[in-house]
Amino acid sequence: MLTPDEIAMRRKAIGSSDVPKILGLGPRRENGRPFRGPLDVWVTKDTASRPGMQLDENDEETDELPPPMIGHLLERTILDIYTRQTKIVVEPGRTVRHPTIPWAVATPDGLASQFSIGCECKVVGARMMHEWPRDSLPAGVEAQCRWAMGVTGRSRWDVAALIGGTDFRIYTLRREMDIERELIRQIEVFWQTYVEGDCEPPTDDPDELQRYLRYRYRNGGAESCLRDDSERTATTVRRLAEVKRQLATFECEEKTLENELCRAAGDHYGIEGPWGRFLWIPMEGRVRWRDVAETIAAGPPATEIVERFRGKPYRVPQLHLAKAKARPNRSRPVVANS
Structure with a gap:
């Protein structure tokens, strides 16, 4: 250190x-x-x-x-x-x-x-x-x-x-x-x-x-709010509230759609079609790093300590959309002047 x-x-x-x-x-x-x-x-x-x-x-x-x-x-x-x-x-x-x-x-x-x-x-x-x-x-x-x-x-x-x-x-x-x-x-x-x-x-x-x-304002200890009646701040607040509502809706919909595809994939690695691939990827269990740090002084090799605090394997859903096929260029070619 x-x-x-x-x-x-x-x-x-x-x-x-x-x-x-x-x-x-x-x-x-x-x-x-x-x-x-x-x-x-x-x-x-x-x-x-x-x-x-x-x-x-x-x-x-x-x-x-x-x-x-x-x-x-x-x-x-x-x-x-x-x-x-x-x-x-x-x-x-x-x-x-x-x-x-x-x-x-x-x-x-x-x-x-x-x-x-x-x-x-x-x-x-x-x-x-x-x-x-x-x-x-x-x-x-x-x-x-x-x-x-x-x-x-x-x-x-x-x-x-x-x-x-x-x-x-x-x-x-x-x-x-x-x-x-x-x-x-x-x-x-x-x-x-x-x-x-x-x-x-x-x-x-x-x-x-x-x-x-x-970090710049981390020591702020004031108990009163700054008064701001400007339309710019009001617009920012309204927009932030709307974005938060939209995010909550989209996150819920995202999880619902992922769950539907995970259920369809079952024990398979994923699903594929003309639209691309949806993968439900197996992952190693996450390592509890804080527990590793607290145990490292005991003496066992680092690899043994890491494995001791690794969680159970899990799977991560991933969507890979198929790339759009390039359309043929029907414009006239440019001819350089000789």
Whole structure:
């Protein structure tokens, strides 16, 4: 875990874990929006008008992304497995600063004591496994590692990943200066424009904006309401009420229709027809991550602990509509002038 000095240091700089969020390369929800974005990073940094806020990374405990607390607790175990497989001894890293760029820092999970190698530990939940092919890293993880290589000067970075609780993999990246320079250039634009410029970065993600507003006004203790008789606010309230009514109706209808198709599928994998496919997908039971965290100190291997707290298997309905066939282009071809 970060020390108070490291937290203060990171409020005045960009760390490795900030990079994929700034670039929009982090893990995404089922709706396609990232878990964290540029505004989430900006609010944690000191600007001319306010100190950075320390966000609670565990305020969204989801099955798609195990809470960061779990990753921190499993780091030592993952590093031990990494050392057993590679014979490379690594020690937990501390926050370090780039030798020439004061606003660039990194907190490696591990640094080899005898080689120019750094190590990143990742705990990947069942619903994020699809983003981890065996031959390449997710773009956000690669960006995070390349940033750490640039800050520490290490020529190689290994990612030790525990996938789905049982599949342990090691990915290797070599330092590439062209990629590193471009990465620094893009992050420098963010730093100068929004942090040094003390300007709130724009976002079209309502979840990200809601998190920002929640943290910005989290200390509000007023007991009286703001009086607002404007027509603009009244229109917004009426529209919100109508949207909530529509959502409740649609959610009920969605469940009813899904249930009808699940009943029709029965024990089959799903249903298919000219309209596409409706799948009722078997899923592994969900892992009770909090129980894993509370048990991890007892000593059994991490994989045994994860399986002990995995729930019963379940199924998830999914609809895949058939793609519309392209219509023939009946317009006259364009002829280039000779």
